[in-house]
Amino acid sequence: MSTQDTPTKVISDYEATLAKADSTVANFDRDDKSFIHILRNFLRTYPTMIPALVLVISIAVFSIIAPRFFGMGALSTVLKQVTVTGFIALAQTLIILTAGIDLSVGAILVLSSLIMGNLAVVSGLPALLAVGIGVFFGALMGALNGLLVARIKLPPFIVTLGTLSIFSALTLWYSKSESIRNVDIEAKAPELLWFGQSANFGGASLSLGGLTLFILAAVLWYVLNHTAWGRHVHAIGDDPDAAMLSGIRVNSVLISVYVVAGLICGFAAWIAIGRVGSVSPIAFSTVNLASITAVVIGGTSLFGGRGSIIGSVLGAFIVGVFNTGLSLAGVDDYWQMFAAGTLVIIAVALDQWLRRASQ
Amino acid sequence: MSAVKPILQAKGLLKRYGTVVAMSGADFELYPGEILGVIGDNGAGKSTLIKALSGAVIPDHGTIELDGREVNFRGPEDARNLGIETVYQNLALSPALTIADNMFLGREWRKPGILGSVFRQMDRPRMEKFARDKLSELGLTTIQNIHQAVESLSGGQRQGVAVARAAAFGSKVVILDEPTAALGVKESRRVLELIRDVRNRGIPIILISHNMPHVFEVCDRVHIHRLGRRLCVIDPKEHSMSDAVAYMTGAKLPEGVTEAA
Numbered sequence: 001m002s003t004q005d006t007p008t009k010v011i012s013d014y015e016a017t018l019a020k021a022d023s024t025v026a027n028f029d030r031d032d033k034s035f036i037h038i039l040r041n042f043l044r045t046y047p048t049m050i051p052a053l054v055l056v057i058s059i060a061v062f063s064i065i066a067p068r069f070f071g072m073g074a075l076s077t078v079l080k081q082v083t084v085t086g087f088i089a090l091a092q093t094l095i096i097l098t099a100g101i102d103l104s105v106g107a108i109l110v111l112s113s114l115i116m117g118n119l120a121v122v123s124g125l126p127a128l129l130a131v132g133i134g135v136f137f138g139a140l141m142g143a144l145n146g147l148l149v150a151r152i153k154l155p156p157f158i159v160t161l162g163t164l165s166i167f168s169a170l171t172l173w174y175s176k177s178e179s180i181r182n183v184d185i186e187a188k189a190p191e192l193l194w195f196g197q198s199a200n201f202g203g204a205s206l207s208l209g210g211l212t213l214f215i216l217a218a219v220l221w222y223v224l225n226h227t228a229w230g231r232h233v234h235a236i237g238d239d240p241d242a243a244m245l246s247g248i249r250v251n252s253v254l255i256s257v258y259v260v261a262g263l264i265c266g267f268a269a270w271i272a273i274g275r276v277g278s279v280s281p282i283a284f285s286t287v288n289l290a291s292i293t294a295v296v297i298g299g300t301s302l303f304g305g306r307g308s309i310i311g312s313v314l315g316a317f318i319v320g321v322f323n324t325g326l327s328l329a330g331v332d333d334y335w336q337m338f339a340a341g342t343l344v345i346i347a348v349a350l351d352q353w354l355r356r357a358s359q
Numbered sequence: 360m361s362a363v364k365p366i367l368q369a370k371g372l373l374k375r376y377g378t379v380v381a382m383s384g385a386d387f388e389l390y391p392g393e394i395l396g397v398i399g400d401n402g403a404g405k406s407t408l409i410k411a412l413s414g415a416v417i418p419d420h421g422t423i424e425l426d427g428r429e430v431n432f433r434g435p436e437d438a439r440n441l442g443i444e445t446v447y448q449n450l451a452l453s454p455a456l457t458i459a460d461n462m463f464l465g466r467e468w469r470k471p472g473i474l475g476s477v478f479r480q481m482d483r484p485r486m487e488k489f490a491r492d493k494l495s496e497l498g499l500t501t502i503q504n505i506h507q508a509v510e511s512l513s514g515g516q517r518q519g520v521a522v523a524r525a526a527a528f529g530s531k532v533v534i535l536d537e538p539t540a541a542l543g544v545k546e547s548r549r550v551l552e553l554i555r556d557v558r559n560r561g562i563p564i565i566l567i568s569h570n571m572p573h574v575f576e577v578c579d580r581v582h583i584h585r586l587g588r589r590l591c592v593i594d595p596k597e598h599s600m601s602d603a604v605a606y607m608t609g610a611k612l613p614e615g616v617t618e619a620a
Contacts, residue, residue, distance in 0.1 A: 227479040228467035231460050235453040245415055245451035247436035247465035305455040 044354055047306075051298050051314035051347075058318060062325030069328050072204030079210040082294075082320035084109075084275055086213045087268035088287050089294040089312040090220055091261035096295055097224070098257050099237040099304025100156030104145060105265050106287040107167035112138040112269035114171060117180040117279035120189035127191035135266035141167060142262015146255035164288070171281045179280040185273070196274030209271040213313070216264070221309045233257055237304025293340055294319060297347040318343060364427055366391045366563055367443075367532050372411055372421035374404075381407040382418065383587040389532065389563050394554060396574040396595070397567045399584030399607050405567050406448065408584065409536050412565070413445040414438035425531065436465065442531030446538050450521040454510035458502065459483070459490040461509050462524045493523040498549040514541040522550055526557050533557055534565045539573060551577050571600045583607050 043050055063070030088105045095102040116134035119125040125133075141163070148159040185192050195209035224230035232253045235243040244250045273279055298315030300307025322339045369387040374380075382404045389395050399405045410416035412423065414432030422429055425441055432438045435445070452461050468482045469475030475482070491505050499519040502512065509517055518541045525533050535554070539547040554564055554577055568574050574581060575595045583590045583606050590606060591613040605611035 222478075226481055226483075228465075228469075228481060229479070231456065231464065231467065231481070235456060235460075235464055238453040238455045242449070242451040242453055243464070245435050245445075245447055246453070246461075247434075247439045249434070249436060305453070 040354065047299050047351075047354065048308050048311045048314070050350060051311050051318060054297075054343075055314050055318050055321065058321050058325065062321065062329065066325060066328040066330075069325050072201070074324060074328065076198075076204045076206060076210075078317065078320040078324050080207055080275065081324065082316040083207065083209045083213055084268060084272045084284065085287055085290045085294060085319070086313055086316040087216070087264060087271055088291040089298070089316050090213075090217060090309060091264040091268070092291040092295050093298075093300055093307060093309055093312040094220070094224075094233065094257050094261050094264075095156065096292075096300050096302060097233050097237045097304060097307055098254060099240075099302075100149060100254075100257075101160065101292070101302070102145065102156065102258075102261060103160040103288055104141070104164040104167055105261065105291055106284050107164050107171065108138050108141045108262055108265040109269050109272060109287065110281060110284055111141070111167050111171045111174070112266040113273050113279050113283075114175050114180075114281060116192060116269060116273065117185065117189075118174070120192055121180050121184050124188070127189035130189070131192070131270050134269055135263060138266020138269065139259050139263040142258045142260070142265070143255065145262070146258025149258065150251040150254040175281040177281060179278055182277040185278065192270065192273045193277065194274055195271045196277060207275075209274055212271065216267075217309050217313045224309060229253070229256070234305050237306075239305070290316075290319065293344055297343050299347065299351060301351065315347075363390055365389055365424075366426060367412065367565075368424045369408075369412065370422050370424075372408065372418045372423075374407055374411065374416060374418045380587055382411070382421075385421070385584070385588045387412070387582065387589065388592075389565060390580075392558065392561055392563055393579040394558050394564045394566060394577050396578035396581040397565060397584060398569070398571075398574060398581060398603060403584045403607070404587040405584050406536060409445070409534055409565065409567055410447075412438070412532075413443055413447075413534055415445075415447070439465070439528075442529065443534065444525040444529030444532070445534040446518075446521045446525045446536060448536045448540075450517055452509045452517055452521060455508055457506050457508055458494070458512075458520055459487040459505055461520060462486070462490045462493070462527070466528070489527070490523075493527045494519065497523050497526075497553060498545065499523070515543055515546055518542055519546055519550075522553065526553055529557065529562055532563055532565065534567075536567045537569065538566070539568065539570060547573070571603065575600055575603075583613075585609065 059070075059075075068074065088109060091105055092102055112134040115137050116130045119130035119133055120127045145156075145159055145163055148154050148163075149156050195212060196207065198205035198207045224233065232243065232248045235246065235248060236250055236253055240250055272284065276283060294315035295307070295312045296302065296315070297318055298308065298311030298313070300311060319340050322343065323336045326336050326339060327333070365388040367387070367389040369385065372382045372385040372387070374382040385404065385408050387408060397405055397409070407416055411418045414435040414437050417432070423432070424430065425443070430437075430441065438445070453464065456464070463486050468486050470480045470482045474480045487505050494502055494505075497519055499516060502516055502519075509520065512520065518538065522535065522538050525535065539550050542550060551573060554566065558564055566574065566578060578595055581593050581595050581603060583593065583603060585607055593603065593606070593613065602611070606613050
């Protein structure tokens with residue numbers, strides 16, 4: 001065997017120089033001197049700073065336009081207004097991180113709140129037990145979404161579009177299209193209104209619900225960034241096949257995400273009862289789209305895998321600040337919707353600009 | 360070799376995708392401590408064979424035995440838990456996650472004490488140091504920042520991360536599907552050295568490659584795959600590369616083998 005095809009066991013000549021290869025970690029002169037460069041780099045490293053900056057700037061601008069806006073009074077009004085949307089946005093963020101979308105979050109919230117109200121006020125169950133059952137049903141509805149998405153492999157949009165109708169129908173059937181009045185709740189189950197209470201600091205009143213929103217956001221931030229489960233949620237949204245090949249149990253994680261989202265919506269139902277003071281089968285009809293708006297303005301990508309919990313809370317606040325600010329400035333209501341729409345488009349455009357720059 | 364039992368063995372694997380046959384009765388043996396090359400034409404079913412061995416594809420028929428015991432993988436995590444680590448052609452990395460997060464995906468280390476057991480906190484500093492060490496071992500010194508997202512790496516660097524991950528965690532078998540396809544001269548050389556290192560640690564390796572010089576340089580035996588099944592196994596010291604190419608393309612039949620219809 002001495003043909004020229006005989007395998008060679010000698011390292012080729014051109015590879016021999018490798019022994020002299022540089023082994024230090026590569027280092028480059030930094031060229032990020034211009035302001036735009038520094039800004040872009042900063043925003044790329046800390047994407048949550050975009051909604052944070054937008055929030056600060058919009059508060060500043062509205063304070064100039066409408067001096068009444070600047071002050072703890074108006075800001076605590078904003079917090080009250082965005083509390084429920086904020087909770088739902090937290091649930092929505094989890095789903096969107098897995099490259100899904102949940103159109104049924106609002107319906108889960110309303111059905112859960114009716115279960116709580118009916119059991120506590122009409123059936124006379126202890127209020128906390130009624131809350132527990134309501135939250136449980138919220139998780140159950142989330143589990144149904146999760147099973148359909150993960151096991152039957154249906155697109156999340158279709159699944160939750162379907163369950164939105166189903167849950168809404170069940171809501172009307174279960175409630176017989178009747179609301180539960182504030183006076184009845186106050187008389188029979190005042191615990192349902194807990195989260196409506198406020199603590200006063202000078203001119204500002206911080207509602208318990210608003211405070212809980214911050215606590216839950218902090219918990220979810222920790223879970224998403226510092227636990228393995230959080231990494232898996234990101235990985236699945238990023239590339240489900242790669243996640244599967246990396247040994248992640250994609251289906252179990254997906255189902256757990258939908259269950260947690262349902263759990264949050266169920267809990268938000270309790271908050272919502274405290275916020276509104278009554279339970280109505282037709283309340284919170286806009287919270288689905290408002291939550292998606294908040295998540296997108298907060299910088300979470302609808303394609304999954306990238307985003308932040310803090311961003312979604314800030315996103316909810318930005319929409320709230322615009323609504324309150326515009327109405328204090330004496331602008332008609334429909335311009336508030338106009339502003340929210342514009343914000344979504346700008347947020348996504350900004351996100352794309354940053355993403356392009358990173359390639 | 361006849362006295363030694365194969366560590367990983369497959370018999371009569373069959374897999375159909377609809378009407379397309381990807382494997383039709385493929386056999387496979389990997390012996391302890393060897394580097395086995397797997398070559399074959401495009402579409403010969405190499406990747407399907409490898410995915411069956413790594414749990415990513417569930418064969419319709421046939422058995423897989425690890426250490427003489429039959430195993431039924433329901434997913435890649437099962438194979439991985441048994442110590443079979445794979446670098447796939449598409450690398451299976453999550454672009455938005457950092458290098459360290461990717462290396463530890465699905466097997467994150469937790470902090471000791473209550474932070475880890477109750478609060479499930481990951482031990483990032485330890486994971487990052489480990490990742491940095493493994494990349495340096497591989498000579499991937501052009502990766503400047505271990506906190507970088509994988510999407511900011513070049514194709515070759517990504518492949519390096521995937522190879523480093525498999526080499527670091529494989530305890531029974533390491534499977535490499537085209538590990539040097541996107542790598543530069545220096546990194547390819549390092550991967551080949553790494554393959555030998557891993558083998559010297561006593562872990563057998565399956566190397567799928569189209570790079571004949573690489574296959575012939577490092578492999579102890581070469582499994583030639585053709586038309587969804589094993590055609591033959593040759594010794595690279597006794598056959599030339601042109602023989603191997605002739606076998607796998609069907610230009611020539613190896614001795615003692617009759618082409619199945």
